[in-house]
Amino acid sequence: MIDFIYVLPLFFVGLGAISLMIVSTFKSVTIRKGSITTLVFLSMAFISNLYNLNTGDEVYSHYPFIDIFNKMIIVDTYASYFSTILILGAILTILIGIHYFEKHKEFTVEFFSLFLFSVFGMMLLVHANELISAFVALEIASISLYVMIGFEKVISKRIEASYRYLVLGSLAGVFFLLGTSFVYGATGTTTIGTIGDMSLNTFATNMNLLIIGGTMILITFLFKIAAFPFQNWAIDVYSGAPLPVTAYMAATFKAAIFGFVLRLFIVDFDLIRDFWDDALVYVIILTLAYGSFLAIIQKSLKRMLVASSIVHTGYLLIAFTSISALGESGASSIIFYLVAYFLSAVGAFGLIAYISSDDHLRITYDDFRGFAKIRPYMAAMLSIFMLSLAGIPSTIGFIGKFYIFTGAIEAGNTILAVVGIIATFISVYYYFKLIAIMYFYRSAEMTNVPPLKGVAPVVIAFIALAIIWGGVGNTLVAYFPGVDLLIDMAKLSYESLFVG
Amino acid sequence: MDFGILSIIIFLPMFVAFTTLILPFGAKGTRNAAFLTSIVIFALVSSVYYNFELTGFLQFREHYTWISSYGINYSLGIDGFSLIILMLIATLIPSAYLWLWEGRTKGYWISMLLIQTGITGTLFSQDLILFYFFWEAMLLPVFMIIGMFGTGNRVFSTIKVTVFTIMGSLFMLISILYLGVSFFNEYGFWSFSLNDIVQINNLTRTEEIWLFFGFMIAFAIKIPLFPFHTWLLQTYSNSPTGGVFLLSSIMAKLGVYGIVRFVMPIFPELYKEFAPIFVWIGIFGLIYFGIAAMMQVNIKKMFAYSSASHLGFIVTGIFSLNVFGMTGAAFLIIAHAMATGGLFLLVGKMEYDLGIKAIPALGGIAKKAPIFTVFFGIMLLCIVGLPGTNGFVSEFLIILGAFGFSPTAGIVSAFTVLIAASFMLWMFQRAILSDSGNDVSKMTDLNKKEILGMLPLAFLIIAMGIYPDWFFYKIEPTIQHYLLDILQIRN
Amino acid sequence: MDNFLLAWIVLVPLLSSLILGTMYLYSIKVTKIPNIVFSMFALTAPFISFVLGVSFFFRLLENSDVIIYRAYKWLSVDGYDIDMGFMADQLSIFMVLFITFVGGLIHIYASGYMKDDDGYGKFFFYFNLFLASMLLLVLANSPIIMFIGWEGVGVCSYLLISYYYQDSENVKAGNKAFIANRVGDLGFIIAMITMFYYAGSNGFDYINLELGMANVPVEVLSFIGLALLIGAIGKSAQIPLFVWLPDAMAGPTPVSALIHAATMVTAGVYMVARFHFLYDMIPNVGLFIAYIGAFSALFAAIIATKQTDIKKILAYSTMSQLGYMFIAVGLGGYSAGIFHVFTHAFFKALLFMGAGAVIVALHHEQNIFKMGGMRRKTPLVYFTMLIATLAIAGIPPFAGFFSKDEILLTAFGSGEYFIWIIGVITAVLTAYYMFRLLFVVFHGSNYKENRELHSLSKNMTMPLVILAIGSILAGFIGVPLLLGGQNYIGIWLEILNSKALHVEHSIELYLMGLNILAAVIGLLIAYKKFFNYDMSKVPEYTGLIWNKFYIDEIYDRIFVDKLKKLSIFISYKLDINFIDKIVMGISNGFIRSGNVVARLQSANTRMYAFSMLMGISVISTYLIIVMR
């Protein structure tokens, strides 16, 4: 029975997806009801997942139903930690997007079904302990996302974004399969954990094939997180997608991908990972440069945030390279940064989604002129998100960057830290430009902004507070989770990878 | 969790700012609260001043763990050098508030309060990350205040100054992180506390040089030293009075403070080694900016150049590696803050009344506003370095210091007496004194509040010029400590 | 003892000036305060100082020990203490006496001269501040405190010269004075700092400095001496820093009298005398000073012969007389120099006040060729001016004769015959231009008959009389032994003189005669040319001398214009077009790269796939290379 409790979060989400799929045929189910149902299922998953997370300092790793599932699903602190992030991201996305979905007539209850399918896929991805299962999970998430992007199919850019993502995503997926086949060819297995063991046993000739296989998987991974040279799609797809979906993809999906890849690369490719680190240096530099240059010229806010998400990918990769030298602290810095970026991006995208939900206008910088005059609290929140994204102290974004750069230096990649710093400084320009535009113009341009009421603004405000708390919080306020707790959790989850 | 007095000094303004932000205070209420806060802080700072012991070591230490996994602590403390800057801040801010009394919005006052928090926090931090934290945090309200309440092409210039300064500080951040990692590698635990960081000795020379310049770029931009000064003109010209006041009189000084507080103890050898470069950069800046100021038409830009010129001189002082130069620099920090701050307040009023910044469009102010002119004259003479004002004492000491460093440097730096005088008096003639037929009828003389605000500055300028020693004795042990213990120099 | 009273000599005028300043602001802002109240505060100050000065004079007479009063520790850095100290020795007290005396008289005169001015209170505020600074300069016991007074004098002169500040010309003149002085201050400060480092280890007052100097290498001493000299030149308007002096006439006439007669300009001479212990060790520099003095004297005298502005003539005469003083102090004849300072104070103050009276009478007319015939209109002024002119020209027994004679004797006795010859020529010229002034203004035919003269108050005429008496008698404190007199001043200031002169009495007598002859020659030429001058012909002056040798223009061309160009170049070209361009160029570079990158975002799926292909190709190549 205990095994069932472990898979309960997955079960709830999957159940939710299927039930929503069924009820979507009924006319009487409105968007609101659908979203509430979604939230109910997600909350149940969240609660059961908290049980799994077991917030003590105990580390565990468990294969549920080992005789049936055959070690293909793993439940450990690590996966639970990521699941928490993912479910939380999903909940936040729904809460923030609810206003948007209601205002945009194209959305139907099927959307929530797909949404839960994608959450299911992502959770499965972080729980996956086998490459083919992981690929299936990835495909569940991706296919749901393809459709979610193109859900408003009367809008050209949505459907185009969906198409582009589908073609290129499938192309990248093929490389994952190719890689899997090579890994299988080299080691005769596709189970994570065993691959590593086998790679120690097999003779050196097959090592090359393993490396190639790993590289192919890495290519898919780089594609999904939009790293150079596989970054082109990101800006089109993200900006073509509905804003809540963009937020969801940029923050939550990225976390899921990292959740899986970290497991794969820490557990299995540990011995050969440094092989890629040298090449990754160039990838990182180019990713940072590309994202920064692209972001700096954007006039549309959404595109800017999207382009800057490429930059954040670069930061995450910096931490990725330091894992081989640092292990625990490198991995935990990725995890922490994912949380930091996740909060900031969800907040920023969500708020912009909320602002633009009434009129379907293109949101540009100039639209925000004097925004602080008409909506001071929203402007303040948006500023907090921008500051966090830019990594200004007193926000969680700073702490995240701090860990990443410290890790990079500790791992001996000072050059990456310097490049990262330069990218940060460029990012200050485009993030601060928004703050400047919101506050420094005396007359407001934007009309038709929804007032500050409903659930979305409250959630966004909480995110803003969380960002600040993440930046300054400490043990001064007793028994309240501060920055340290997040770090400790990240470290524990890292340790759990080696328990099983 | 009992907060010490330093924490209260740091966080009281922030607390007031957020309280007024949340509660339905109007602009007037916020202003009164801000003023009251500044007075309370002045009282607190005075008590710190009187309880300060005559040693060169850190006092009023506070130490709490913040992020334990990386050894980041909330660590505060002051020594003599911080003390005088603290006194300066505590004195200047109420004065400035009296000047900014009318016609400001709530956002303005809240920004001012937050700036005060940032400034004092920067001043007290004894942990590198905490320092960086406040250093950046200080920038945001300044960013807001310039951008929201400035004039001219303020959006552009605000972004420019922000990006520019953040660029500098990010290089510092990298250096800080590198130091932290080096410390970890050497001692096996994390700490960013200054006391620990200074004990690092596993750095190679190349590393040290890089890190040194990482720090120096941040401070050089903030100060600003040649050639990192180009943000200065537009920013000063477009800033509102309060912003430019704080920028010129306090924040620029914090750049110098940063050099003394961090660069000197962490890299004592390089500090000594590169001292000639910085002494000469300072002197070069002194002359370069001085000459640049002469033909500047915009009065605020002229003061910007003049400010940069003096800050170059301050840098010369702190790098002169002797007591005279360093004490002089400390003194010039105060003198220049008061005089430049006062001048910017005065010019701000002029701009507020007349809406003019160009010197040729001014003139005949003296007739309209004699008290204004008197204060203007006092501040100006302080800038010029007239004996009897603290400007002279500091300049004299720095020249002494520079001479002690190298006679040539001393002699060249003595040209300061000529440079400031030439453009300042010329400006005074054209803008204030002579009647050039421009319409300045809207100019009003100072009201009682403004006089009250300006009096402490004017009084201190003169008092410190006539009886400097009374203001010196608290800082000298600190300077001696720097030289003997940290740099290990006996001149 | 009552040494603290020494500080009060300075403090009294200072306090008075502060009170006056506050009162003035009060009077313009709130209610008007009558002039008499201002006068009360203004006029008492110099006299209290004078009385205090006299008391110290008598104390020194009884006991020639130096009186020192240390008020407080001004600055203490790194074990070096600098006191706010005052020192009364023979030299300083002597200076104090005539500064306060002549200054006081000028105060009285000014109270009449300025009585209709709106800024009456302000004027005396500046005036007393000026006096306080000058007294501080004189009484200071260390160079740095002296420097405070020194600069105070400079800034007060700035304020006074640009007193009529609405006219930008006046302020410009003030600026010029201040900047020229600042050039001198630069020298002073360099000298001071060098001294501090090389000789200040025991303390920084004069007594310790004198001791400290003993071990300093002579090159450094020469450097200090020259740097100090720059300061002296700036303050005393010698070549090449004299340009401010003629322009300084922009201020009210009492200002000119105060600056030129008793105070400011003599500070340079005083300083050289004060640092006699230094200059005694470096006679070459002293000689250089003497040459500067000699050339300045001649140069100013030549220019003065062609000027038409009454105050400018007097200004150049001041410069010329200061040249004499520099000759004296440069050659080690400190007492002779100070003696001339003393006598000069009387007759030059008198000349300026007389000129001021004439100017006031003629409703602010300053061109001498538009005056004429004032002898009958203002006989008192005429007589006092005559006495002063005789004194400055060096006609015995008036004051100037004795002091100038002693200076020329010093020059001759030191063997510097060239300087001596210049001195004699200058004496001829002095007599010439002074009598030219006198004849044109007072004897010439009336420029415009029947014009109404502004009446002169008692306040203005009374000091004239006192100073006239002074101009007659002042010389007698230094009558040479040859004439059976007693050189009291030489005895009083014997602490300064280290150089014994050996000039035979017969030669001395010849020299004296020659001086008188020189003065008479000058007088006669002036008489011939200008007595009963036809005032209808206002002479048109042109040429080198009238244009003051184009010195101002040359300075403008060499320094000012170049500096302005450099300034424009830096602040409008270099900073904006070069340094800022680099900074902005970086950011533009980013944006341009962004535009390039943007072209890659073609929204073309095939192109995106193609770029993936390229990436894979590169990665494959990389793998092939690294995997053996």
Added chain:
Amino acid sequence: MVDIIFLGLAIFAIGGGFGMILFSQPMHSAISLIVTLISLGGIFALLSAPFLFMVQIILYAGAIITLLLFIIMFLNIRDDELPDEPNKNITIIIGAILLIPFNILILKAFNTFPEKSMNILGKDFGSIHSFGMELFNKWLVPFELISMLLLASLVGAVVYARKDKNRDG
């Protein structure tokens, strides 16, 4: 014999592949693809995977491509609606050149595999029974997940394919 069959199938597969990317008519391409898929099915059979051979023929060539053909016909695209593709060949050539390192890399890696007989294995290997045993014993999770995937794609397809309710035309 096996070699010849393999070679023939390979040539057909490659030819079909080239046909697919070279024909401008999607219909022709689809038929070429079917050729390739069937050839691959044959190769699967050569590799002792009879079950997969069936799946390939029935499910892939039969169902998926038929669906594709159906859609092509459903949309009824005229020739003049087909995109103009002038640079097709040159792109293919450039792409082929760029793909050379990729192929070399992989073939080089496989080249080191020891030679081993690849004859058709008899008995159980590849049969439905052994396939089922393997699938349900070891690979239940991905198999079940496939059902979720198909559900998701079903919803997606429904969303895309249905007529928009509030479309104004």
Added chain:
Amino acid sequence: MADLLLSYIALAMILFSIGFLGIISRKNIFIVYMSIELMLNAVNLIFVALGRYNESMEPQVMAMIIIAIAAAEAAVFLSLIVVLYRNKKSLNSDIFNVLKQKDTANG
């Protein structure tokens, strides 16, 4: 030849490459789709060949799963093609460029 693992791999890689070339060179979205299918089949071939080489049934199951995934993708892709064709009245993927980067900044 049929004995060699390498020949199967080579065939698979050729097909894989052809698929890739199809994606980069063809504008017709049908053919793009078919190219992806071809690439998946190429991977399948590798799996099956490796399965035979290792004499393991596992890769065949994987290949089977991949076929199922391809089917799922096909459903979405083909319905998307329908939507695209309705929306754009074209099969030319090159004209789907409303998301093209239009903004440029001047320095």
